[in-house]
Every structure is written in structure tokens, then in C-alpha cells.
Amino acid sequence: MAPIEYNRNPEEKKGTRDGFGKALVEIGEKDPDAWALTADVSESSRTHWFSEKFPSRFVQVGIAEQNMAGVAAGIASCGKRPFISAFGEFSPGRNWEQIRVSICYNNVPVVIHASHTGITVGPDGASHQILEDLALMRALPNMNVVVPCDFEQSKKATWLLYEQNMPGYMRTSREKVPIITTPETPMELGGSNLYKEGRDLAILSHGPVLHQSLLAAEGLEKEGISAAVVDMYSIKPIDEERIKALAKETGLILTAEEHQVSGGLGSAVAEVLSSFRNDAVLRRHGIYNRFCESGSAKELLGKYELDSKGIAEVAKEEVKKNKG
Amino acid sequence: MPRRFPKTNDLKKLKLIANSIRKDVIEMLEEAKSGHSAGSIGLADIFTALYFNVLYHDPKDPEWGERDRLVLSNGHVCPVMYAALAEAGYFPKEELMTLRKLGSRLQGHPHRGSLPGIENSSGPLGQGFSIAVGMAIAAKRERKRWRVYTIVSDGEQQEGQVWEAAMLAYKFRLGNLTAIMDRNNIQIDGFTEEVNPLEPIVAKYRAFGWHVIEVDGHNIKKIIDACEESKAIYERPTMIIAHTIPGKGIPFMEFLTEWHGKPPTKEQAAEAYKILELDRREVEEE
Numbered sequence: 390m391a392p393i394e395y396n397r398n399p400e401e402k403k404g405t406r407d408g409f410g411k412a413l414v415e416i417g418e419k420d421p422d423a424w425a426l427t428a429d430v431s432e433s434s435r436t437h438w439f440s441e442k443f444p445s446r447f448v449q450v451g452i453a454e455q456n457m458a459g460v461a462a463g464i465a466s467c468g469k470r471p472f473i474s475a476f477g478e479f480s481p482g483r484n485w486e487q488i489r490v491s492i493c494y495n496n497v498p499v500v501i502h503a504s505h506t507g508i509t510v511g512p513d514g515a516s517h518q519i520l521e522d523l524a525l526m527r528a529l530p531n532m533n534v535v536v537p538c539d540f541e542q543s544k545k546a547t548w549l550l551y552e553q554n555m556p557g558y559m560r561t562s563r564e565k566v567p568i569i570t571t572p573e574t575p576m577e578l579g580g581s582n583l584y585k586e587g588r589d590l591a592i593l594s595h596g597p598v599l600h601q602s603l604l605a606a607e608g609l610e611k612e613g614i615s616a617a618v619v620d621m622y623s624i625k626p627i628d629e630e631r632i633k634a635l636a637k638e639t640g641l642i643l644t645a646e647e648h649q650v651s652g653g654l655g656s657a658v659a660e661v662l663s664s665f666r667n668d669a670v671l672r673r674h675g676i677y678n679r680f681c682e683s684g685s686a687k688e689l690l691g692k693y694e695l696d697s698k699g700i701a702e703v704a705k706e707e708v709k710k711n712k713g
Numbered sequence: 714m715p716r717r718f719p720k721t722n723d724l725k726k727l728k729l730i731a732n733s734i735r736k737d738v739i740e741m742l743e744e745a746k747s748g749h750s751a752g753s754i755g756l757a758d759i760f761t762a763l764y765f766n767v768l769y770h771d772p773k774d775p776e777w778g779e780r781d782r783l784v785l786s787n788g789h790v791c792p793v794m795y796a797a798l799a800e801a802g803y804f805p806k807e808e809l810m811t812l813r814k815l816g817s818r819l820q821g822h823p824h825r826g827s828l829p830g831i832e833n834s835s836g837p838l839g840q841g842f843s844i845a846v847g848m849a850i851a852a853k854r855e856r857k858r859w860r861v862y863t864i865v866s867d868g869e870q871q872e873g874q875v876w877e878a879a880m881l882a883y884k885f886r887l888g889n890l891t892a893i894m895d896r897n898n899i900q901i902d903g904f905t906e907e908v909n910p911l912e913p914i915v916a917k918y919r920a921f922g923w924h925v926i927e928v929d930g931h932n933i934k935k936i937i938d939a940c941e942e943s944k945a946i947y948e949r950p951t952m953i954i955a956h957t958i959p960g961k962g963i964p965f966m967e968f969l970t971e972w973h974g975k976p977p978t979k980e981q982a983a984e985a986y987k988i989l990e991l992d993r994r995e996v997e998e999e
Contacts, residue, residue: 445854451880451881453880456877456881460881463847463851466844466848486837486840490840491840491844494824495833495834
């Protein structure tokens with residue numbers, strides 16, 4: 390399959406949370422049953438555009454994420470389509486049980502938008518850098534999990550989860566990231582986008598780290614290493630066929646994400662690889678069972694080897710170890 | 714036209730229904746060999762008042778859009794809700810005997826979608842209260858005429874989520890929300906006031922902006938009256954604190970915390986039927 394075009398020289402940068410906020414307004418315009426709730430973070434989670442336009446469908450719950458999940462479930466059970474927004478640390482960090490029972494077990498169409506996820510939250514430090522949310526959400530029945538890589542994909546992710554009419558989770562970030570996709574770039578549940586082909590290994594990534602992976606692969610090319618790069622934006626369901634094909638074609642898969650190496654994309658890929666006979670090697674790269682620290686997003690991506698340089702180093706190490 | 718079915722103001726009839734519900738609960742729990750006896754039995758009068766007088770609902774059309782919503786927050790007392798639903802005609806009474814068994818629609822804690830008449834999956838305490846608040850917000854914003862009723866337990870008040878929900882219900886002045894607290898004073902590890910005191914619970918809800926009514930939770934007339942009173946309070950939600958006796962009506966269960974989470978044995982059930990039969994005759998002769 391031919392790779393999808395992407396912007397190699399992106400000039401504009403925007404946060405994925407902005408894409409969510411914009412799409413939320415679009416959905417509000419189209420669907421009079423769309424609602425939004427937030428827990429004292431309307432501007433930073435970008436629900437303020439919706440609240441200004443549709444105040445009668447907006448609910449400010451205050452600093453009470455557990456209640457927010459339940460209130461949204463109640464609103465949804467009246468035929469409405471609520472979106473709940475807060476920092477990922479608090480939702481789904483604090484209200485996992487409410488999401489499990491009030492939303493997933495009730496099976497009501499609440500979309501959970503977690504902003505400020507991962508180390509790219511930056512200076513706020515480890516308490517606010519949720520690195521476990523994908524593990525928490527991926528394990529839940531009835532839940533879809535999507536991570537957009539830029540502003541355009543974030544708009545699509547919001548629509549995509551809304552269209553499923555069931556519980557959904559999307560993870561966005563505070564950091565502005567280059568817009569490498571277009572409104573035409575595909576996005577579907579259980580899909581993935583191959584942006585670059587490669588023979589030696591495949592780098593699977595999501596969110597802000599995807600662009601770093603692309604830059605890493607471009608650099609590796611100059612050193613004679615051919616790396617495929619795939620945006621695995623749909624964490625659940627996951628594109629099993631893509632993973633199987635890449636395992637066969639390259640024999641070496643590297644997952645790169647700003648998430649603990651346990652429970653996120655890396656684990657999801659490991660589950661697929663262990664389900665059929667193959668001799669592919671998987672390196673799960675991310676945050677290795679630790680809390681991080683304050684710093685700018687750029688500094689932190691550098692320190693934890695999730696920038697293009699770090700990802701390229703890990704890729705070279707794995708190629709040398711397995712293919713040398 | 715609003716439907717209210719099957720409604721009765723006949724107190725004698727209501728007492729007989731409560732008696733029948735108690736008998737069904739004993740039978741279900743004995744058959745299931747697990748479940749929560751005291752709370753379920755103690756709520757028989759409240760569920761009778763709700764399903765046979767207070768609620769606008771239609772057992773033949775459980776999804777009727779204009780129905781009042783009854784959100785059970787303390788899901789562990791679901792046997793009494795199942796018995797009331799069956800008594801009202803939502804599903805055949807024979808099905809009650811499948812409680813907690815493989816393949817049953819009567820899950821150990823209620824599951825929305827499995828059984829008609831169940832508005833929410835519940836069990837983890839505190840969650841139903843938030844769901845009820847969400848429904849009331851949606852109904853109020855759209856000027857719906859239907860009301861939201863929610864049943865909460867007293868031990869449940871120890872969950873922080875309850876107070877998050879209580880604050881928000883006042884913020885939005887949810888006059889369309891009536892909560893009924895089963896104040897039976899027991900929880901798994903003992904008496905609420907020993908485990909983690911709730912008192913002064915009336916003052917707490919008043920301080921949170923709620924209209925608070927205290928009633929005898931076994932006086933069906935008073936429960937109905939309190940619900941009617943709550944409808945007349947427009948600018949704030951109502952908390953009806955219903956003082957109940959856990960296991961009420963079955964003397965060997967009454968007041969004992971040990972009956973919170975266990976079912977009666979065959980012999981105990983037989984004893985309970987005898988007591989309930991005597992009660993039934995007494996009501997008939999009133």
C-alpha cells in the first residue's frame with residue numbers, strides 16, 4: 390500500500406486540544422442534542438468555544454470529575470450526546486470507576502476528552518503528566534480509544550468518536566504540534582496511516598511523538614536505515630492487519646509514545662504480535678516505569694528520548710542488535 | 714396525557730402490595746442463596762409508594778419518553794426493585810426466581826438494558842446519584858414535565874462523589890429531583906455512626922441548599938406525602954430522609970447489621986413467610 394502524503398515542511402502549529410474544541414462546535418451546530426461538560430478547565434480543555442455558543446447545552450460541574458462522568462451518563466441516557474473534558478490526570482485518572490460503570494457498563498454515548506496528557510504537558514511536572522491513561526481506557530469494554538497526531542486529525546477524531554454513538558476516549562495535548570495532515574487525510578476506527586515505507590524496521594507511534602518519529606525516519610534514511618512510519622491513531626480497536634503486515638515485511642517494530650511502556654500502544658502491538666506465528670522483534674519505547682519531571686515539552690522529549698534524535702538512537706540500537 | 718399506572722390511593726391495597734413484595738424478596742434471596750436481605754426488606758414500603766402511587770410510568774411501555782425516572786443508586790438492594798417491577802407488571806413474577814443466576818436478566822446488581830424498568834446500571838455507591846443529577850439537568854433545561862427520583866443509602870453518603878453531586882444539584886436548582894435516603898443506620902461493617910458518622914445529616918443537606926424532609930420510611934402515606942411536597946419545591950432539590958428499620962417486618966432480621974449482606978436459609982424463609990402471612994391477614998381485617 391502506498392504511503393499517505395503528509396506535509397514535510399509544516400509551518401503552522403496548533404494543539405490537538407484546539408482541534409477537539411473546533412470540532413465540538415461543529416458537532417454542536419449540527420446536532421441539537423450535543424452537550425459539553427467540563428470540570429473547571431473550560432478554556433484549557435477548549436470547551437469554552439462550545440459554551441459561548443451553546444450555553445444551554447453546557448454544564449460546568451466544578452472540580453468534580455467523578456460527578457462529571459456520572460452527570461454525563463445521566464444526560465446521555467436522556468438521548469443526549471455529551472462530551473466531557475478535563476486534564477487527563479483527573480479524567481480518566483480520578484474517575485475511572487465512574488467511566489467503567491456509569492458510562493461503559495451503562496453503555497451510554499459519552500465521549501471523554503482528556504487534554505494535557507503525556508510529558509509534553511511540560512513544566513507542570515509529573516503529577517500532571519498522565520502516562521497511564523491509554524492502559525486505563527484500553528481495558529474497558531464498550532470503549533473506543535483514539536489519539537490524534539495534529540490539529541486536523543484531532544477534529545476528525547472528535548467526529549469519529551461522536552459518530553460511533555457509544556463510549557469513546559480521545560487524548561490530546563497541550564503542546565502545539567506541526568500540522569502535517571490535511572482535512573482529506575483518512576481516519577477511521579481501527580485504522581492506521583502509513584506515512585513512510587521502510588524495509589529495516591517500522592516505527593509505530595501516535596500523538597505529538599508521531600511527527601518526531603517521521604523526522605527520525607527521515608534522518609535514518611540518510612544513514613542507510615529504511616524505517617517505515619505509521620500513525621496508530623486508533624489504539625482500540627487496533628489495526629491488526631497493519632501490524633501483521635509490518636511484522637512480516639520488516640521483522641522489527643518499534644513503538645514510540647509518551648506513555649508508560651506498559652499498557653499503551655506498545656502493549657497493544659505486543660498483544661497482536663503474540664497472536665500469530667512470526668519472528669518479528671518488538672521494542673516498546675516510551676516512559677520506562679517511572680515518573681518524569683518539570684521542563685519544557687522539547688526538553689522533556691529530548692531527555693526521555695522521544696524526540697527525533699532519541700527515537701533514531703533507539704531505532705539504530707535495535708537495528709544493530711537484531712539485524713547487524 | 715400523562716399516564717400513571719398502576720396507581721392506587723387505597724392504603725390497605727398498598728400495604729398488601731408491600732407485604733407481597735416482602736414475601737417475594739425473601740423467596741428470591743433464599744433461592745439465590747446470596748444477596749442483601751435487610752436493606753431490600755426495609756425498602757419494601759418505599760418502593761410500594763413509588764411504583765404504585767408516586768411515579769408516572771407505564772409497565773407496558775417501559776421506554777415511554779415522559780415517564781418519571783427512578784434511579785437506584787444503592788444497587789445492592791435491587792431485589793426489592795425487581796420485586797416491585799414484577800408486581801407492577803414489567804415482567805412475569807416467575808422470573809424473580811432467576812435472581813443472580815447464570816443467564817438471568819436479574820443481575821446481582823442492576824444492569825441497564827437487561828431488564829425493562831431499569832434506568833441505570835448501579836452498584837458502586839455514589840454513582841447513581843450523579844446519574845440522577847444529570848437526568849434532572851437534561852430534563853430541566855428542556856422543560857420536561859417528568860421528574861427524577863433517586864434512592865440512595867445512608868452508608869453511601871460516605872462516598873465523596875455524593876457531595877459533588879449534591880453541590881451541583883443545588884447549583885442548578887433542581888426542583889425536579891427528589892432523592893430518598895434509606896436511613897437504616899447499618900452498613901457492612903456495623904452501624905453508620907460507628908463506622909463513619911453521617912450525623913447531622915439533615916443539617917448537612919440543608920447546608921448544601923437542599924429541601925429536607927424526614928419521614929417514617931414504613932409509613933406509606935407519609936412517604937407519598939413527602940414526595941408530593943417535594944414536587945411543590947421549585948427552587949431546590951429535595952432529600953427525603955426515610956428512617957427505616959433494616960429487615961422491617963421480619964423480627965429476626967430487624968436492626969441486625971449481620972443481615973446486611975446475607976440471604977435467609979430455607980428454615981428462616983419459612984419462618985418469615987409465616988410472619989408475613991399473619992401480617993397480611995391483619996391488614997385484610999383492618
